[in-house]
Amino acid sequence: MSYLSDTYVEETRFGFWFLRSHTWQHHVLRVAITDLRSLFSETPPSNPVLLDAGCGQGKSFQYLRQTFAPQRLIGLDADPHSLNLAGEEAVRQGMAVELTGSDCASINVPDASVDLLFCHQTFHHLVQQEQALAEFYRVLKPGGYLLFAESTEAYIDTWVIRWLFRHPMHVQKSAAGYLDMIRQQGFELGPQNVSYPYLWWSRAKDFGLFERLGLRRPKPFGQREETLVNVVARKPLEGVV
Numbered sequence: 001m002s003y004l005s006d007t008y009v010e011e012t013r014f015g016f017w018f019l020r021s022h023t024w025q026h027h028v029l030r031v032a033i034t035d036l037r038s039l040f041s042e043t044p045p046s047n048p049v050l051l052d053a054g055c056g057q058g059k060s061f062q063y064l065r066q067t068f069a070p071q072r073l074i075g076l077d078a079d080p081h082s083l084n085l086a087g088e089e090a091v092r093q094g095m096a097v098e099l100t101g102s103d104c105a106s107i108n109v110p111d112a113s114v115d116l117l118f119c120h121q122t123f124h125h126l127v128q129q130e131q132a133l134a135e136f137y138r139v140l141k142p143g144g145y146l147l148f149a150e151s152t153e154a155y156i157d158t159w160v161i162r163w164l165f166r167h168p169m170h171v172q173k174s175a176a177g178y179l180d181m182i183r184q185q186g187f188e189l190g191p192q193n194v195s196y197p198y199l200w201w202s203r204a205k206d207f208g209l210f211e212r213l214g215l216r217r218p219k220p221f222g223q224r225e226e227t228l229v230n231v232v233a234r235k236p237l238e239g240v241v
Helices: 013-018 022-038 061-068 080-093 129-139 159-164 175-185
Strands: 049-053 072-077 097-101 114-120 140-151 228-234
Touching: 022 061, 022 114, 022 140, 022 228, 049 061, 049 129, 061 072, 061 080, 072 080, 080 097, 114 129, 129 140, 129 175, 140 175, 175 228
Parallel strands: 049 072, 049 114, 072 097, 114 140
Antiparallel strands: 140 228
16 A cells, blocks of 8 residues: 655655665764754653654664664654565664554644654655644644754755755745744744754765865855754643743
8 A cells, every 4th residue: 555645755766775875874864863862952851752754764763762762663654665664674673663654744643642753854755844744743742842854945956956856846945944834833942952964965066075175165154055954843831832
């Protein structure tokens, strides 16, 4: 059975292969999860229920276990083949992971049942972004956290990314656009809960080659188009405005 729909843009063959690569696991997933952990204003919940929304092939599972030690880990993805591979990855890692097939705009998880929701490089594939964010808010417990790591339009709308990957271009947003959307949904966040990594792989025009060769200095924050945004946003506690 396929859970893919017109609310989600499926990955290319190259993209599917890339999501299994060492580069993806070590330079993208691991780095993002480490950075997200640093953005908490308080200590994350102990023994959390953690939902990986858009878990893909499950390469994030080992890093989520190392960083957040969830008592229950749920992996959600719209692609059945990816879920099968995620199940194999969980077995390989010796982890108990509950896998569910659904779109992020309609999550088969009860209200207020999740402590941490991890959404990494998934949102730019979604057509119904507002609905997905509303679902994230619904399934999180009051006081629960959204861990959001995303590439911005400045990265997605480059010739190399358009050539190698597939995305719904009409919904891509800037870093500020994603932050506005998260706030409008009702999540709480401050400047200390946001980072703008400027990693070599996110600079699709030259992959930071000239800077690594010492031929050019990287543009400082505020003088560049941000290619990535990482956010830890909290769902307010009940009764607190």
